[in-house]
Amino acid sequence: MQGLQQFWAGTDGVGQAVALLLLAMSVAAWVLILWKSWVLKRASADIARAVPAFWDAADLPAGRERLLAMDREGVLYPLLDAATAQPLAQTLEAAGRVESQLTRRLRDALHRGLAHLQFGQVLLASVGSTAPFVGLFGTVWGIYHALAAMSAAGSISLDKVSGPIGEALIMTAAGIAVAVPAVLAYNVFGKWVASCEAELEGFAHDLREIVPPTSLRSVPPEGAVPQRPGKAGSAGGSSVGAPED
Numbered sequence: 001m002q003g004l005q006q007f008w009a010g011t012d013g014v015g016q017a018v019a020l021l022l023l024a025m026s027v028a029a030w031v032l033i034l035w036k037s038w039v040l041k042r043a044s045a046d047i048a049r050a051v052p053a054f055w056d057a058a059d060l061p062a063g064r065e066r067l068l069a070m071d072r073e074g075v076l077y078p079l080l081d082a083a084t085a086q087p088l089a090q091t092l093e094a095a096g097r098v099e100s101q102l103t104r105r106l107r108d109a110l111h112r113g114l115a116h117l118q119f120g121q122v123l124l125a126s127v128g129s130t131a132p133f134v135g136l137f138g139t140v141w142g143i144y145h146a147l148a149a150m151s152a153a154g155s156i157s158l159d160k161v162s163g164p165i166g167e168a169l170i171m172t173a174a175g176i177a178v179a180v181p182a183v184l185a186y187n188v189f190g191k192w193v194a195s196c197e198a199e200l201e202g203f204a205h206d207l208r209e210i211v212p213p214t215s216l217r218s219v220p221p222e223g224a225v226p227q228r229p230g231k232a233g234s235a236g237g238s239s240v241g242a243p244e245d
Contacts, residue, residue, distance in 0.1 A: 012145060015171075018138035022131065022174050029127045029182040032120045036185070040192045043073040043117060047199045050076050060084070060211075075113035075200060082109040083207040102211075106204045113200055117193045121186060128183035135175015142168025 050070035057063035064080060071077045082105035143165055 015138055015142050015145065018134060018141065018171060019174070022134055022138070022171070022178050025127045025131055025134070025182075026178045029124060029178065029185070032123055033181065033185045036120055036189055039073060040117065040189060040196070043075055043196055044192065046071050046073060047076065047196060047203075051199065051203055054080075055206075073116065075116060075196070076203065078109040078113060079106060079200070079204050079207055082106050083204075083211045102208055106208055110200055110204050114193070114197055117196055121189060121193070124182045124186040124189070128179045128186055131179035131182065132172070132175045135172045135178070138171030138175070139168045142171060 050067055053066045053070060054063040054076075057066055064077075067077045067080055083102060085105060146165060146168060
């Protein structure tokens with residue numbers, strides 16, 4: 001700590017900016033680590049409890065209530081909502097096959113849930129990969145600043161060089177100290193998210209196979225006259241092959 005204070009007092013604005021950048025990266029990484037640990041722990045626990053409870057429900061409304069009560073992170077219920085939703089009439093979505101509509105809705109809901117679980121992974125990867133180089137830049141700049149000051153003073157000796165260089169090397173150590181927790185957290189969270197993703201994909205697949213596809217029947221356009229049974233082959237009000245009187 002004393003060496004860091006001496007470095008801060010002896011360096012210029014560039015070195016101080018590098019130190020502040022490392023501090024900001026460290027604070028952001030640790031805030032994200034604590035928040036994601038809480039979110040992923042809740043999500044994995046909710047998935048483990050809510051999915052079996054949903055399939056043990058007596059009917060779909062009861063299963064919906066169980067998901068609403070147990071899905072605290074909102075990664076499961078949007079899948080059920082997508083599986084039972086109806087598309088708006090007179091839209092391109094409603095013009096497709098029922099199975100295609102269901103697949104599209106489940107895919108979009110799954111992507112939204114995974115985006116929530118993966119939030120912050122890019123920041124952790126960026127901090128873990130760039131913090132050592134930022135610290136190294138601070139060290140190089142500190143050494144250059146110290147050597148330039150001693151050269152201007154006209155007196156260079158080993159005892160006068162070792163002190164400033166040792167203080168400048170603190171920046172490299174600080175960069176490594178910022179990067180290591182971010183890299184470890186990125187790897188742990190990546191495995192955690194992959195486990196949740198597999199469970200969510202399995203739940204979405206089961207919903208697609210089990211939920212009745214009639215729940216996705218679109219509402220007919222306004223003014224449309226429903227076709228009567230037995231008139232499928234009619235054209236222009238006359239039946240094909242109808243016997244003449």
